[in-house]
Amino acid sequence: MITRLHLTVDGPAAGPVLLLGSSLGTAAAMWEPQVPALAQRFRVIRYDHLGHGRSAVPPGPYTLDLLGRELLRTLDDLDVPWVHYAGLSLGGMVGMWLATYAPDRVRRLALLCTSASLGPPEQWRERAATVRADGLPTIAGAVVARWFTPAFAAARPEVVATHRALLTATSPTGYAACCEAIAAMDLRPDLGRVTAPTLVIAGADDLATPVAHAREIVGRIPQARLAVVDAAAHLANVEQPEQVCRLLLEHFHEGRGDR
Numbered sequence: 001m002i003t004r005l006h007l008t009v010d011g012p013a014a015g016p017v018l019l020l021g022s023s024l025g026t027a028a029a030m031w032e033p034q035v036p037a038l039a040q041r042f043r044v045i046r047y048d049h050l051g052h053g054r055s056a057v058p059p060g061p062y063t064l065d066l067l068g069r070e071l072l073r074t075l076d077d078l079d080v081p082w083v084h085y086a087g088l089s090l091g092g093m094v095g096m097w098l099a100t101y102a103p104d105r106v107r108r109l110a111l112l113c114t115s116a117s118l119g120p121p122e123q124w125r126e127r128a129a130t131v132r133a134d135g136l137p138t139i140a141g142a143v144v145a146r147w148f149t150p151a152f153a154a155a156r157p158e159v160v161a162t163h164r165a166l167l168t169a170t171s172p173t174g175y176a177a178c179c180e181a182i183a184a185m186d187l188r189p190d191l192g193r194v195t196a197p198t199l200v201i202a203g204a205d206d207l208a209t210p211v212a213h214a215r216e217i218v219g220r221i222p223q224a225r226l227a228v229v230d231a232a233a234h235l236a237n238v239e240q241p242e243q244v245c246r247l248l249l250e251h252f253h254e255g256r257g258d259r
């Protein structure tokens with residue numbers, strides 16, 4: 001099977017693989033602030049979720065199980081036995097799925113600005129219906145307002161515009177189908193199966209996936225610890241690029257002797 005996921009690959013061919021998963025309504029470009037530093041040590045593979053970026057857009061609804069299995073098939077296609085994994089928001093949800101149901105494939109895990117259960121489901125189904133009917137520009141203002149703090153948005157309007165453009169370039173079909181995956185998701189009961197040492201990063205000002213959601217994940221994954229990044233909303237890796245990069249490098253570098 002040829003993978004349906006679009007991949008962007010950087011770094012040394014022989015380096016340990018670090019897989020990066022992006023948030024709902026973005027794509028590989030979301031990780032630009034971290035890639036140059038990460039790619040010095042790791043084979044960095046950024047994938048676009050199904051229905052996002054340059055990946056295939058099958059008709060929805062999707063489930064976390066579908067998104068996770070698609071990624072697992074991609075690793076099989078690439079003959080990659082295990083990865084380090086970092087994912088933000090939807091990327092973190094898929095990372096939790098992978099580390100829960102294929103624990104041998106994930107050596108170290110970083111979960112950024114994410115949640116194991118992000119209700120209420122009706123709101124996600126309504127968002128999906130709105131996007132299918134009226135397109136992404138209808139919701140872009142409200143969504144992007146949660147991606148950055150007001151201070152950052154005022155200081156860096158060009159960064160906000162770049163990320164808004166990622167959102168509005170996303171397929172409405174793919175976006176809506178992923179909203180339905182989030183609506184139906186509850187990863188909490190099985191998080192105890194995760195064996196990978198896990199770093200959970202939360203943005204102190206994240207209204208989309210508040211710090212309490214990060215604490216819940218830390219409470220359920222056996223070897224997890226929390227880092228809260230100040231002056232950061234939902235796209236914490238964009239708003240505080242150096243701090244997040246340092247946290248990721250430390251976490252994945254600590255794993256150089258694992259297994």
Ligand SMILES: O=C(O)CC1=CCC(=O)O1
Pocket residue numbers: 022023024025088089090091143146182208234
């Ligand atoms: O789009 C949002 O409101 C926040 C979000 C939830 C999952 C994700 O990837 O982003």
